[in-house]
Amino acid sequence: MSDTGEMENFQRWLQTQLSLTTSIDDPSERERRRLQIESAIREAISFRESLELLADLQVSPPFVNAESSVRKISEPIISDTENNSSRCPKCDSEVEHELGFCTMCGEKS
Secondary structure, eight states, X not given: OOSHHHHXXXXXXXXXXXXXXXXXXXXXXXHHHHHHHXXXXXXXXXXXXXXXXXXXXXXXXXXXXXXXXXXXXXXXXOOOHHHHEEEOTTTOOEEETTTOBOTTTOOBO
């Protein structure tokens, strides 16, 4: 949805969804859904404005189209867990040396 026309269509769809919230019987569910859609509409407007600003500045869009995958599927994934990780002394989860802390409990390694 990098085109502003597509974003406008998405925004219209969200506005249609917003009008449909009036048919939800449960008041708390109706309010939850209304807030959710209104938030999405605000994000869509903000994103569309960002795209328009980028077009005005003649900046290349923030999206990357790659012609091929980062790695070939046929290539094996080389994992050296013996050298790159150890066990956390606090929670016994696997800790990667590069991080320097346990991602489960935060204990420094």
